[in-house]
Amino acid sequence: MPTSTQVAVGPLAHAGSVMDGAQLMAANPYRPWEARITSITPLTENEKLFEFRLIDERIRDAFHHEPGQFVEVSIFGVGEAPISISSSPSKSGFIELCVRRMGEFTTRLHEMQCGDIVGLRGPYGRPFPFDDMRGHDVLLVAGGLGIAPLRSLINNIHDERSDFGNVTIIYGSKNPREVMFREQFEMWRHRKDFDLYLTVDHPDDTWDGEVGLVTAPFAHLDVDPRNTFGAICGPPVMYRFVVEEMRKKGIPYDRIYMSFERHMKCGMGKCGHCQVGHQYCCIDGPVFNYWEAKNIQGSM
Ligand SMILES: Cc1cc2nc3c(=O)[nH]c(=O)nc-3n(C[C@H](O)[C@H](O)[C@H](O)COP(=O)(O)OP(=O)(O)OC[C@H]3O[C@@H](n4cnc5c(N)ncnc54)[C@H](O)[C@@H]3O)c2cc1C
Ligand code: FES
Incomplete structure (x- = not known):
C-alpha cells in the first residue's frame, strides 16, 4: 500500500511502485495539485500578483514551465480558469500569477489570503521560442494585462541577459493608475542593457513618461530587422497595429510572435472549447507566429 508520501494513481501506478513527480502528473493530467498562496x-485597483507553492515536494520539483505557458487554477467549489505564468522559469520552487478581477472566479481569488489553498494543473500551451531568440535582439510589446505573460519572458531574458542582443520593452496602459510592476520597470529603466518605453493613453499630473498608444515609441526605434524577434501580448485591438509597426521596421512575419487568450476549459486539447478553425489555442498556442495567427478568425 502506498503511504501518504507514496501516492500511486492511474494507469502508471503499479502495486508497490513509487512514482516521481513527473510520473504522478502524467498519470492523471486532469488532476489539480494543491498549491498554497505564499504572497499577494x-x-x-483590479490586479494582484499571487505567488503559489505546490505543496507536494515531488510535484514542485517536477514542475517546469517556459515563458508564455499557462496553468489552470481551481478554487474548490467555484471553478477553474486559465492564467498565464508571470514568473521566470529560472526561478524554481514557486510560480507567480498576475490576476485581474473580472467575474466570479477571479473575484474569489482576489478575496483569498496568504496560506489559502488552490488547485493547479499544467503547465500548458506552446511557449515563446526562447531558445530561438537567443543571440538575437528582442522587441517586446505589452498592452495592459498583456504584461503578465510577457513578464515571464522579460525576466527570463534578464536572468540570461548575456545570451541576447538589444532588448527593447514597450509597455502601454490606459492611464497611470493601471501601470503594473512599477518598481520592476523603475529597475529596468536604470539598466543600460534594456531600452524601456512606458506609455499611457490618458496621463494625469503624476505622469512624466510618454503619452500615446503603444505604437507611438516605434517612431524612435532603431531596429535591425535581420536580427530581431518581436513578441506581443495585449488586448485584441492592439495586435494588428503593433504587427504593422514591426513590419514597417522590416521584422519578418515568422519572427513576430503573439500570445492570444481564448475561452478554454480542459487546457490540453481534449474538449475543443478553444478551437478556432483547425487550431486548438490551448495546445497550438497560446503563442503563435504571425502566419499562424492570421488564420485564427478575428485575431488579425
Ligand atoms: C491562455 C490564457 C491565459 C490567461 N492569462 C490570464 C492572466 O495572466 N491573468 C488574468 O487575469 N487572466 C488571464 N486569462 C483570462 C482569465 O482566464 C479569465 O479572465 C477568467 O477565466 C475569468 O473568470 P471569471 O469567472 O473571473 O470571469 P467570467 O465571469 O468568466 O468573465 C468575466 C468577463 O470576462 C470575459 N472573459 C472571461 N474569460 C475570458 C477570456 N479568456 N478571454 C476574453 N474574455 C474573457 C467574459 O466573457 C466576461 O465578459 C487568461 C486566459 C487564457 C485563455
Ligand atoms: S481548452 Fe479544451 S481543447 Fe483547448
Whole structure:
C-alpha cells in the first residue's frame, strides 16, 4: 500500500511502485495539485500578483514551465480558469500569477489570503521560442494585462541577459493608475542593457513618461530587422497595429510572435472549447507566429 508520501494513481501506478513527480502528473493530467498562496502583492485597483507553492515536494520539483505557458487554477467549489505564468522559469520552487478581477472566479481569488489553498494543473500551451531568440535582439510589446505573460519572458531574458542582443520593452496602459510592476520597470529603466518605453493613453499630473498608444515609441526605434524577434501580448485591438509597426521596421512575419487568450476549459486539447478553425489555442498556442495567427478568425 502506498503511504501518504507514496501516492500511486492511474494507469502508471503499479502495486508497490513509487512514482516521481513527473510520473504522478502524467498519470492523471486532469488532476489539480494543491498549491498554497505564499504572497499577494496588490498591483493596481483590479490586479494582484499571487505567488503559489505546490505543496507536494515531488510535484514542485517536477514542475517546469517556459515563458508564455499557462496553468489552470481551481478554487474548490467555484471553478477553474486559465492564467498565464508571470514568473521566470529560472526561478524554481514557486510560480507567480498576475490576476485581474473580472467575474466570479477571479473575484474569489482576489478575496483569498496568504496560506489559502488552490488547485493547479499544467503547465500548458506552446511557449515563446526562447531558445530561438537567443543571440538575437528582442522587441517586446505589452498592452495592459498583456504584461503578465510577457513578464515571464522579460525576466527570463534578464536572468540570461548575456545570451541576447538589444532588448527593447514597450509597455502601454490606459492611464497611470493601471501601470503594473512599477518598481520592476523603475529597475529596468536604470539598466543600460534594456531600452524601456512606458506609455499611457490618458496621463494625469503624476505622469512624466510618454503619452500615446503603444505604437507611438516605434517612431524612435532603431531596429535591425535581420536580427530581431518581436513578441506581443495585449488586448485584441492592439495586435494588428503593433504587427504593422514591426513590419514597417522590416521584422519578418515568422519572427513576430503573439500570445492570444481564448475561452478554454480542459487546457490540453481534449474538449475543443478553444478551437478556432483547425487550431486548438490551448495546445497550438497560446503563442503563435504571425502566419499562424492570421488564420485564427478575428485575431488579425
Ligand atoms: C491562455 C490564457 C491565459 C490567461 N492569462 C490570464 C492572466 O495572466 N491573468 C488574468 O487575469 N487572466 C488571464 N486569462 C483570462 C482569465 O482566464 C479569465 O479572465 C477568467 O477565466 C475569468 O473568470 P471569471 O469567472 O473571473 O470571469 P467570467 O465571469 O468568466 O468573465 C468575466 C468577463 O470576462 C470575459 N472573459 C472571461 N474569460 C475570458 C477570456 N479568456 N478571454 C476574453 N474574455 C474573457 C467574459 O466573457 C466576461 O465578459 C487568461 C486566459 C487564457 C485563455
Ligand atoms: S481548452 Fe479544451 S481543447 Fe483547448
